[in-house]
Amino acid sequence: MIAKLGFRNILRNKRRSVITCSIMGFGLAALIFADAFLMGLNKNMIESVTSSFMGDGQIHRENFLRTREIEKTINNSDALINELANHPRIEFFTKRVVGSGMLASPTDVVPVAIIGINPLDENKLSNLGQTIIKGAFLDNEVQDQIIVGEKLARFLGVDIGDKVVLTTAQAHSGNLNQELFRISGIFKMKNKDIDSSAIYLNTSKAQSLMNLNNEFHEIVFKFKNKSDVLNPPKDVLNFFSKNENIAESWKTLMPAIDAGLSLTAYSLYIGSFILFAIIALSTMNTLFMSLFERMYEFGVMKAIGTRPWFIFKLIVMEAVSLAIISIIAGVTLGALVTIITNQIGINHLTDVEYLGTTIKSSIRPEFALHQYVIYPLSIIIFALISSIYPAFNASKLNPSKAMKRD
Amino acid sequence: MLTTSALSAEENLKSIVDHVDKLYRSQSSEAEVEMQIVNPNWERTLRMKISTETMKNTFIDILYPNKEKGSGTLRKGSEMWNFFPKSGKVVKVPPSMMMSSWMGSDFNNDDLVKETTLVDNYTAKFINLEKKDLHTIELLPKKTTVTVWGKIVLTVKKENNMPLTQEYFDEKGAKIRTMYFSDIKKFGSRTIPSKLELIPEGKANQKTTIKYIDAKFDLKLPSDTFTLINLQRKR
């Protein structure tokens, strides 16, 4: 009965109710959207970074990344490849040979990082192929071709089709090996280090150059599930970290990105907290004000004999009802905005190129259960708590004083 | 008549090129060499004693300047060490150091420890036949030859079969550098140009000059020449 009465009271003064609901409603919608946006932003950043040549994760021999000794190839590679191919959570993987040497042209000689790749696989993994500005990407068939960065081509004074000699040390013996290559493509990753010192050739050629039978240094893999990309599963990583190999996700390989994401996330959580505080403040204010304005009304109720406890419950019930209506409105609005922005996508203010990829231009806010459970609940609880003080006040009213019109 | 002279022309070509190839090669050698390097940033003259065994082993002992006197370099197969009297320590040099220029000169490792030979890895042809006193030979790398050069042009004096110039071109035909041979001297049973000047094209103020002060070829070197012990010995 109190509920009905409470509800009717709300409807009685539409204007007042609408105003009160608006802050709670919009506030809730804002909280939902902000949360959805943060999730979309996070995902956007991680996806952008992992779709560069870094992949979702990599496997190396222990200490290879630190010392770069070419003898430290991946152990038990055949078995490992089998396991990767059959693992339900691994979508895709490719192998790379990583070494270093000197690249000579008629006019100059420059130290380079040598990366042996499988061109077809590499295209599924990163967009190296799309950063080619002159010539063509590597071809699985032709063995004596290499692609170099735009700065490197400039340093060496070479162009498409020119001869270059690559010198590198062979594994185990350290003997120097020299081979002739022709430049088949020039790329521009817009990263100073890569564009001035990285060269790519076919895996098999790199292996023969460095005297590595069928061995390689790096496996780059991608997870099947998006959730695994966002939160790399430790059990899968541990599974592949054996026989002196170590499997790492982008989190450990690119700690700077991880740090940046934590920073953004934490900052935005604090932001949401502040947002909630603002909403709470205004809600409290509105509830207080409307209730204190109705003291005359409550005075009359007490005068006709309504018990204090009843008044108390009534007021609280009103606040809760208002909250519920607000929530329905807020949830609807929040969901609507999320859907629309999800479809259209929010474009980054500036196009940013990072690690050879453009940070994916559209952020798509995401739905999550907690947005539609925790936030609405918090609003209801807060409205409830806020109404206690005025409700208490009203219940203890002295009717004659209250009815003394101001 | 024509056939015999054609054959002998080809044979002649081959023998000339081979002769040039073998001028500075030997089973073993010991030479005192002065190298002067001039480049826009600095100018330096080094005097060294160089011992070699086939193409694999090299021992260099620096005699001058005083700052570096007593320093040594040992190259044995694919390994290389430096010795610095200042610290009295031997430092192992990674293969990468061997890939770039030799002691800061315009010569690179490949020039000095020639893996490739003109006669085996290049296709030779006489050109500029009108020159009376010179053979001009155009050398084009064979398809499998590992080199950055597109063409090498060698001039050899007809009277003594000594090389005069060696010009290096890239594939587009641009001349990149020139080696000048002069000061023919006789060292033991060998007659060689004792002065080699390597001048890069289009780089002002840059050249490397090597002068053979003394040289012995195909001698018996002490058995411990190419050892670390020898490297650390007080000289």
Added chain:
Amino acid sequence: MIFFLKLSFRNIFRQKRRSIFTILSIMGSFVLCSVAIGLVYGTYGKVINTFTRGHAGHISIMQSGFFERPSLFKNVKDWESLSPIISKQKEVISYSPRIISSVLASVGDKTTGARMFGILPDHESKTTTIFDKIDQGKVIDSIPSNEIILGHALSKILNVTVGSQLILMTQAADGSMANDTFTVVGIFNKESDAMEARNIYVHLQTASDFLVLGSRVHEVVLNISHFENAVEVAEDLKLDLQKESKQFEVLTWQELEPEFYKAMKADQTGIWINLGIMIFIVCIGVLNTVLMTILERTREFGILKAIGTRPHDIFKMVVMETSMLALVSIILGTFTALLINYKLSQIGIPYPMPIEIGGMALHHLHGEVTWFNIWVPAVVVFFSSVGVSVLPAMRAANIVPVKAIRSY
């Protein structure tokens, strides 16, 4: 006019509770908004400062072409003569010259490539924070010596610890083979490997003698008062330096650390959208408060009209009251916000787990005290409150007295 001011003022005092609620609410929103903006700018500022001062500095003066393709010979001839030009820029707090060269480091039969930095410890400690990254041993001596500090990765590859000796060799500027023995006195922490993996720091004079460089250096790193001004200061420096010689280039941290800068830029969108949402809610909150205030006084306005007050006067009165309330809220809010932002800029809000940025740990979110995080909320609050009061004020002005008095 004065009459209305007095009237508005008195009205506000009359309804103390209502006014206090209104002020508190608006002020609260103002303060929260200000704090939020302060936190965002403060934290990003801290991150950028920590990262850039961790190695590259805010600005670097180099010889043209050195950054793209480093060479021993692309050097700054006489760095000390540049000091009047540098000091002319008021923003510059300190500067530090550096010699940079690739070297080979060798211990026993292990030889590997490294990068040698010759620095003046006193200058460097005022300009960058590299010494904070040392977790084993100590800083090199201020007097030239053969003491060196190594990156963590390098120490592991060569298997050395504090006290170990190693040989460094490279080709000096006169073409001779530079070689000497050095002693490790400090090693950087593991987390700093991102920036310092293969770096070796030695005294500037020692490096200069080793490399036969005389008074030449490769860069002069500057620390300025605020990283935001890097581009401007760099432009000014460029102009001044051009008069000396055409060979200098002046690079900002944005150019020295482009990948980091890109990452920071990519975050911008997120920040702006969130701030936008917050400002929107602040507006709604203020709207709410103001509307409530005015609408609850319908009866009062009815009576006013009944006694003959002109509609226009009621309008002016309402708008003026709202403006005054807003102003009071803003003024009080400003003091509170300044105080809170100040505290936050000093102490900050702790993270549950420290965040590593290039070997330095960030433990707190920091606030910042600037005029930006005062005037933005002020503008938002003032205009939304006054703006929102217009329609109801008009409505109040056109009230039919009978209807108004009857409502409650």
